[in-house]
Amino acid sequence: MSTPETKDAPKEIMFAQACNMAMAKAMADDPKVILLGEDIADEQGGGVFKVTAGLSEQFGTDRVRSTPISEQAIVGAAVGSALVGYKPVAEIMLMNFITVAMDQIVNHAAKLRFMSGGQTSVPLTIRTTTGAGTGLGGQHSDMLEAWLAHVPGLKVVAASNPADAYGLLYSSIMDPNPVIFIENTPTYFTKGPAPAPDHVVPLGKASVPREGTDISLITYGRGVGASHAVAEKLAGEDISCEIVDLRTIAPFDEETVLKSVAKTKAAVVVHEAVKNFGTGAEISSRIHEELFSELKGPVGRVGSGYAPVPFSPAIEKAWMFSEEDIEREIRKILG
Amino acid sequence: MSDTQMADKDVLIDIFTRADLIMQSDIKFRKMIGAGQLQIVYYPVRGQEVVSAAMMAAVNQEDYLVTIYRGLHDQLAKGIPSKDLWAEFAGKMAGTCKGKGGPMHITHPETGVMVTTGIVGSGIPIANGLALASQLEKDNKVTVCCFGDGASNIGAFHEGLNMAQVWKLPVIFLCQNNLYSEHTPMAFATSSETIKQRGDGLGMRSVRVNGNDASEMYAAAKEAVEYARAGNGPTLIEAMTFRFHGHLLGDTGHYIPEAEMEQALKDDPMPILRQQLLDMQISEADIAAIEAKNKEIIDEAAQYALDAPYPPGDEYRIDVLDVEIAA
Ligand SMILES: Cc1ncc(C[n+]2csc(CCOP(=O)(O)OP(=O)(O)O)c2C)c(N)n1
Numbered sequence: 001m002s003t004p005e006t007k008d009a010p011k012e013i014m015f016a017q018a019c020n021m022a023m024a025k026a027m028a029d030d031p032k033v034i035l036l037g038e039d040i041a042d043e044q045g046g047g048v049f050k051v052t053a054g055l056s057e058q059f060g061t062d063r064v065r066s067t068p069i070s071e072q073a074i075v076g077a078a079v080g081s082a083l084v085g086y087k088p089v090a091e092i093m094l095m096n097f098i099t100v101a102m103d104q105i106v107n108h109a110a111k112l113r114f115m116s117g118g119q120t121s122v123p124l125t126i127r128t129t130t131g132a133g134t135g136l137g138g139q140h141s142d143m144l145e146a147w148l149a150h151v152p153g154l155k156v157v158a159a160s161n162p163a164d165a166y167g168l169l170y171s172s173i174m175d176p177n178p179v180i181f182i183e184n185t186p187t188y189f190t191k192g193p194a195p196a197p198d199h200v201v202p203l204g205k206a207s208v209p210r211e212g213t214d215i216s217l218i219t220y221g222r223g224v225g226a227s228h229a230v231a232e233k234l235a236g237e238d239i240s241c242e243i244v245d246l247r248t249i250a251p252f253d254e255e256t257v258l259k260s261v262a263k264t265k266a267a268v269v270v271h272e273a274v275k276n277f278g279t280g281a282e283i284s285s286r287i288h289e290e291l292f293s294e295l296k297g298p299v300g301r302v303g304s305g306y307a308p309v310p311f312s313p314a315i316e317k318a319w320m321f322s323e324e325d326i327e328r329e330i331r332k333i334l335g
Numbered sequence: 336m337s338d339t340q341m342a343d344k345d346v347l348i349d350i351f352t353r354a355d356l357i358m359q360s361d362i363k364f365r366k367m368i369g370a371g372q373l374q375i376v377y378y379p380v381r382g383q384e385v386v387s388a389a390m391m392a393a394v395n396q397e398d399y400l401v402t403i404y405r406g407l408h409d410q411l412a413k414g415i416p417s418k419d420l421w422a423e424f425a426g427k428m429a430g431t432c433k434g435k436g437g438p439m440h441i442t443h444p445e446t447g448v449m450v451t452t453g454i455v456g457s458g459i460p461i462a463n464g465l466a467l468a469s470q471l472e473k474d475n476k477v478t479v480c481c482f483g484d485g486a487s488n489i490g491a492f493h494e495g496l497n498m499a500q501v502w503k504l505p506v507i508f509l510c511q512n513n514l515y516s517e518h519t520p521m522a523f524a525t526s527s528e529t530i531k532q533r534g535d536g537l538g539m540r541s542v543r544v545n546g547n548d549a550s551e552m553y554a555a556a557k558e559a560v561e562y563a564r565a566g567n568g569p570t571l572i573e574a575m576t577f578r579f580h581g582h583l584l585g586d587t588g589h590y591i592p593e594a595e596m597e598q599a600l601k602d603d604p605m606p607i608l609r610q611q612l613l614d615m616q617i618s619e620a621d622i623a624a625i626e627a628k629n630k631e632i633i634d635e636a637a638q639y640a641l642d643a644p645y646p647p648g649d650e651y652r653i654d655v656l657d658v659e660i661a662a
Pocket of ligand 1: 405453454455482483484485486487513515516517
């Protein structure tokens with residue numbers, strides 16, 4: 001894979017490639033950046049989704065380390081090395097396996113800065129991938145961002161396109177706080193405009209990739225593409241949707257969200273994760289707290305069904321959030 | 336006494352000085368909590384002083400330590416100044432962690448104490464990370480990771496030891512085997528007869544020693560440190576010891592058979608170590624001077640902790656992230 005420095009850099013890149021390029025840049029910029037994860041070095045295949053391909057060749061296996069299947073040990077090693085100045089990037093192959101390392105993430109990575117009174121910090125990044133629609137069933141497809149966003153001390157990031165993935169992953173690695181960087185497996189091979197090599201997207205700042213006047217669609221990750229499709233369709237009926245791509249889920253950019261909703265006076269929060277107790281609940285509640293009296297109707301929420309991700313394509317599709325769900329929710333609010 | 340050679344005079348004095356500081360601190364903590372002067376959760380360490388004193392006498396201040404809730408002995412032995420430690424135990428702003436960590440979460444990088452955790456077994460993977468950093472930096476530091484026998488039944492123990500061995504990390508896993516996990520005796524919940532066997536099973540250099548014997552413990556510690564510094568990898572030390580009190584203050588230890596406790600008290604490592612000093616022609620006056628100095632340090636630290644102010648309430652907004660969080 002080419003690094004952003006090469007002259008013949010492509011005009012379009014894939015999401016997975018963007019992540020690879022961000023890590024390559026971070027490793028080149030800072031010798032303290034190291035990668036840990038199962039099968040991530042080239043000899044073991046450069047990661048099961050090839051997101052780390054070529055990096056051990058370039059930076060050596062001291063810095064790009066394949067690990068045993070030991071999620072607690074991987075995150076623990078990342079926490080420990082981060083405490084003494086490293087910027088480790090731990091890959092947890094699939095987001096469901098984060099559950100196995102939850103102690104290290106919740107009790108240690110997130111809290112050591114606080115509990116030490118600021119004497120130590122844990123500048124680690126956990127990269128992980130997930131996403132339904134691939135027929136992997138209940139244990140390989142969950143979006144668990146709400147769990148993590150609920151823990152003070154963690155930042156949670158989800159990019160919706162390759163350029164953002166590049167800029168956000170670089171920022172995540174350089175951030176002095178622990179960051180969970182969620183990649184979406186089904187969209188790894190979607191293409192988007194290539195970023196400039198020095199393209200950086202700051203954490204905690206949402207983007208507004210589509211401006212509109214009638215309703216705000218607040219979303220992130222895979223919800224952004226779906227929201228664009230719906231917005232495009234409704235534009236034909238003179239319904240003008242604004243899209244807010246959070247990019248960082250925790251801490252979320254309340255200012256941009258409230259500014260957008262203050263303008264449109266209506267909002268739907270869209271995400272792939274199960275709707276119940278999801279991030280949509282928090283964002284919707286914040287909007288209600290600040291803008292209740294101005295709203296055209298209650299903030300809508302679109303998420304997936306309250307069930308584990310099903311295997312059979314027919315039920316998986318029924319379970320998952322859809323463009324129809326988003327459209328229905330918009331029409332409900334706008335009447 | 337085992338067949339281990341006696342450690343030399345200066346080493347034994349050093350170990351005794353640390354161990355006595357621990358013992359006196361433990362006694363004073365229990366006294367002050369009992370008298371209502373301090374209201375804190377406290378995990379007594381009486382009985383386990385020599386294990387940590389000998390271990391920490393074998394490492395340098397720059398070496399790293401990861402320990403657990405029952406960590407007072409490790410923290411003092413590693414060198415955290417008593418005043419800072421007492422103030423943190425009391426939840427004061429002047430404490431090591433501004434009162435935000437407390438007894439179960441002590442950090443003090445200046446003396447290498449990087450993590451104290453309340454989650455059984457979870458320090459092991461983190462110790463690996465510190466050791467990994469040392470391996471990459473080639474800074475010649477070792478990491479000591481302390482935990483109890485019960486921790487060897489946690490998944491993190493097995494994952495962590497395996498990874499350390501595969502990567503030959505400069506880390507010493509010091510299992511302070513006091514034979515009880517809360518109220519559960521080791522044999523009830525641990526399938527192997529010894530913890531050492533588990534290290535053996537993972538292909539790790541593993542030793543089992545009488546942790547209450549200063550010379551034997553020190554020799555094992557020193558050997559493990561040299562082994563790690565030479566780049567050979569980790570050692571698991573199973574140090575046999577005992578705790579003379581319940582799991583935490585308030586627990587009477589009713590589940591410990593009387594005969595077992597009686598024997599343990601007879602084998603109290605502190606008078607034995609003291610006698611060893613006398614046997615080596617160290618005078619009663621010299622020993623008493625060490626004890627008096629320690630008492631002075633502790634009395635001063637305790638008073639300091641009582642007098643120091645609490646942190647302001649909104650201190651909670653600081654150190655969650657690298658920027659102050661909104662109210
Ligand atoms: C993961 C986890 N499970 C349970 C507990 C509750 N707990 C606290 S101490 C303890 C016993 C641990 O015994 P051991 O590891 O032998 O250490 P010791 O206290 O004897 O030094 C238990 C079960 C905990 N803190 N963490």
